[in-house]
Amino acid sequence: MKKKEKAVVISQECIGTDIYSLWLKVSFAEDAKPGQFISIYCKDGSRVLPRPISICEIEKNALRLVYRIAGAGTREFSALAAGDEIEVLGSLGNGFPLEEAEGKKVFLMGGGIGIPPMLETAKQLKADKRIIAGYRDELFLAEELEANGSLYIATEDGSEGTKGNVLDAIRENNLDADVIFACGPTPMLRAIKAYALEKNIPCWVSMEEKMACGIGACLACVCQSKEVDEHSHVHNKRICKDGPVFLSTEIEL
């Protein structure tokens, strides 16, 4: 059951330049799945649309979010402190299909602010996990990821791990996998999709688009899909409802 409710801030911490880790007490935490997201609403009424943020960790009554300040909304969130209340809607979307990777050799690939959902995914997934995390320069969540699989790091400036992107890290470390789960900027996902096609392995990617309703009603957040979509039968899948996680071959990237 999706719910809109007042979440209570348990704690918030700045874990990198403009990057925040926020624990929220929510009633629907137990039903949440890795790869799902929640919508957060601003208190400032001049901003009416929700901010979709991926679930980074799940506990019995709480969710962890890790986000980067990207504009006025996330800046507002960064001022939240323990005890504050904030409206949220969740859990939304489908999440990663863990059953497709169970017991297999799997790449969990995250780029930039696409890294956070990989943490809970890694925690829940029973498989031979290689976590490949791509950063610009500064690391975050790295230790926690490392505790949940073998971690490979790429940084754009080469300050840590492989210099380059997540695919460079795979090549440099001669890694291979049977399945890929990925989240990150579109160019990264596009490259990963190409890599998966070339290697002929199934690959699931988590997509992003501007959202209004977050629940599949407004048709704002579509991406082009190979199969006709369930809603309009026009090859436009809704990222908020049919996704955000899609089989890479199923959508235009």
Added chain:
Amino acid sequence: MKKKEKAVVISQECIGTDIYSLWLKVSFAEDAKPGQFISIYCKDGSRVLPRPISICEIEKNALRLVYRIAGAGTREFSALAAGDEIEVLGSLGNGFPLEEAEGKKVFLMGGGIGIPPMLETAKQLKADKRIIAGYRDELFLAEELEANGSLYIATEDGSEGTKGNVLDAIRENNLDADVIFACGPTPMLRAIKAYALEKNIPCWVSMEEKMACGIGACLACVCQSKEVDEHSHVHNKRICKDGPVFLSTEIEL
């Protein structure tokens, strides 16, 4: 010099049903005069106009405001706590002409949420002060007023002092004066103006109108005046700049 600045909340206290007393640290406190007001801005960007609130008390670096929750803006203010910051513009308007009352027998008449400005007025005015405060039922600021003059109370329900309004209190107590300073709802001011005319004593009243700029530029807050106004020469005085305090015979009520 008027200033817009971030004021820091020193303290806030609920002193009656929906009535709050707020101490703000502001740089322009020292220049403030009784009967002046400040504009307070909402943090919620959906509310763009200032809320004009009278100055209730003045200290070296701080102003006290006492206000009633009348809508969303004042409700927002009521959640402010020590240490919070809030944008204010002040000090605005002219204030009561203390020199006109110095040494005389004076009525300081406040009705409802028009009572607060009478406190600082009473504190600064060296005169034979009769403070007449009209409440619906619940009292507020009464003790502090009493410390600064002889206090007469009227309540609509008769629960304290005279049953009725401030003029009833004057009559019941056989009071008289040489000068009147008054602030409160328009019907009360209208009655006081008539009383002053009848008694042939000068009377200054503090007026209210919706405001946008608060500094005399937008011409939103006019009241009709006997003399032509300085700005447009059309008998429309600006409450925010030419007032809020006017000689009662000078304006339409």
Added chain:
Amino acid sequence: MNTKVNIAGVILNNPVMVASGTFGSGAEYSEFVDLNKLGAVVTKGVANVPWPGNPTPRIAETYGGMINAIGLQNPGIDVFCKRDIPFLKDYDTKIMVNVCGKTTEDYCEVVERLAEEDIDLMEINISCPNVKEGGIAFGQNPKAVEAITSELKKRAKQPIIMKLSPNVTDITEMAKAAEAGGADGLSLINTITGMKIDVNRRTFAVANKTGGLSGPAIKPVAVRMVYQVANAVKLPIIGMGGIATTEDALEFILAGATAVSVGTANFFNPYATVEIVKGIEDYMEKNHIQDIQELIGAVK
């Protein structure tokens, strides 16, 4: 206390509906809202054939509102009749189907098809700013409004509500034209054409360049137009544009709307509709209003 209102002979349990395109066909929001509590459910616009809509990004947030250029993506009337009408028939609420098209023939085809369906009202969108042909082009010309209205009236078995565009010099002209064409009611307003530019990327924020502005920001324009139209024609009005609270809904009703639609507010408060239904009852009780008819157009 009576909250029932009459739109062209259709009696709604209360005056609160949803605005087309913001509520799908109700399925998604039924997780949050008991659809039985709504006066009517208004569906997303449906055309004769499936429409893919516009490229993304389709929306952008603006101050106190949003712009959208969804472009009327819809599954076409076939799927709609098979899937969405039966879903809604399970609820004790009225069904108003929103109709879109590119040509008069398109509209006629959909209306003819819907004439045979068990729905209560049709709302004709001649005011969508986000499609190249049809839509707003019809809604900005009184002759076109009258012509299409009378064509559709010939075909419909249910009352026809014409949905007007605010992007006009004089909304009463369009309202009178719809009335002259035989409309049974009017919906207003659709979105106001707007644009947002992303100054950092130096591009348009929505791919379609322009989009329709909706949300609380536009409410004063909508209330004004409802007031103007209520004083210009005899038709019942469904008012919308920025309604998010009970007070908002009451503004429209006092200005002359018989019913109201909640749109963009669903996105930031999925419970908005039912809260407003309850809020109107509370207001009536507090102000000793026996019948909501007393409020319709009460501010003159």
Added chain:
Amino acid sequence: MNTKVNIAGVILNNPVMVASGTFGSGAEYSEFVDLNKLGAVVTKGVANVPWPGNPTPRIAETYGGMINAIGLQNPGIDVFCKRDIPFLKDYDTKIMVNVCGKTTEDYCEVVERLAEEDIDLMEINISCPNVKEGGIAFGQNPKAVEAITSELKKRAKQPIIMKLSPNVTDITEMAKAAEAGGADGLSLINTITGMKIDVNRRTFAVANKTGGLSGPAIKPVAVRMVYQVANAVKLPIIGMGGIATTEDALEFILAGATAVSVGTANFFNPYATVEIVKGIEDYMEKNHIQDIQELIGAVK
């Protein structure tokens, strides 16, 4: 780095002005803002004789904006020329005088009088929604726009900027009419007609019933219109409507405005204008823009 812009031959130090009616004649705001830092000061509308304006309440807050029905209260051209122009002449900024009237003759009288004054530009308000005669009536009819423009051009010695109303179906028609009449530039947008109802007192929130909606809420409509007009005429455009931040101002410039006016934002941030002047410089520096001309109309 060049931030100078050219409006019909008048060179402004930077593109930031104030919107008529929100800044008086500058005196009040000079306590907050160094007027020398502004591209131009635009005065409150002035008529041939003093106007008393509308009854109060004259304004009401709305979501993300406000409605006003000041009704163009002004001291008339005599006092204005004696008092306000000399005040502004002491500053190193351009002076644009906003002109209002009820009849063409009224406008002509003011323009003739101003022709002899040492001012830089005239902005002709044919778009005020808050006066019964004149104002918007001129601005909603292309023939009337063209006619009054050419009448005023005959009389003015300074460039004439026609200020357009957004309350029209097609703003480019009005822009073209002004261009045909010989206008030297265009200002847009004036306020959008709106209404607010006080549901508790069951009255109109402003005494005039309707008022002009301004503030951040209307920005998307204004940007859209500036973009449309920039692509329809050759005249320089002064863009306004909801500008409160540097990003807002840049949206208008990228959409095609040569200069911008800050209006309602002065009320909630008296420093808005100078902050935007500074913000534009910072943006140009960060993005390696040598000349602001590179930004004007850069998003197509």
